[in-house]
Amino acid sequence: MAGLGVRIVQRVSATRGFAKVAPHVVPALDRAVHRLTRGRVLLSAQLLPGVILTSTGARTGLPRRTPLACMPEEDGTSWLLVGSNFGRTGHPAWTHNLLAHPEASISWKGRDIPVTAQLLEAEERAAAWTALLEFWPPYSTYQARVTRKIRVFRITATP
Template identity: 80%
Template sequence: MRGARVVQKVSSTRGFARVAPHVVPALDRAVHRLTRGKVLLSAHLLPGVVLTSTGARSGLPRRTPLACMPQDGGRCWILVGSNFGRPGHPAWSHNLLAHPDAEISWKGRDVAVTARLLAGEERAAAWRALLAFWPPYAAYQARVEREIRVFRLVPRQKSATGGGPPA
């Protein structure tokens, strides 16, 4: 448990916020690709997914490794737009607002999902659970004036014909 506390303390620092966004995602993407989706390095600290969203402006697919808080036994996921406690919202959160249908790679399998930005009491309840799950989120929120975005991802329903997600 001591190791987890040290990692949480380090990840709460401004230095980590300056360095991690340039190092962690690049390593995660490389290892995820080399292992064909079976390994995500940062998942040794927190559960993680690789989100494939549609670019809000470009319309192109964007792959982003992210920490997540799985719920319901891994049947839905909470994503936090903390941006490591940096001022702006992360690009992937803009993408989900513009195009909520996305895909995640979760433990080596691809899952079509729909994202929903949480608000009000639903967000407050998720935020409390997130702080219990990963306390450094409190330090990230304290450093920024914006409210950190919190999304719930749920698997997309198959169409009545069974041919995939509805159009």
């Protein structure tokens, strides 16, 4: 049954209607639940692993908290973040923030972890993209919907 539920959510998340509504609803719900549970629960992480990224605003220099789906990597100290913006035309603000200020932090399973972000390019991005499509197939629909190249970041825990 869980497999069927995931496939249904994948189909719904690939629709244009979802792309219009989700950016306004999903992050707000995630932030509220995360705050109410003192960092122990991230609502969207019930389906996909997720983090709360705290980055520095590219223009403002202020801290910005963004709930994001992520793909944990096998080493246990790095995660892939996809700037899909639900298949919308522009790059999400958090990607601009990481390009300007790669030092950030994440809340992962209730722990705050300092990280450094790296925009993946060329072969490294291609390998990560292949893994991401296996992990969450709707990313291919998001990429097909936009002309921009969706940004993929590897965030790595810093000592």
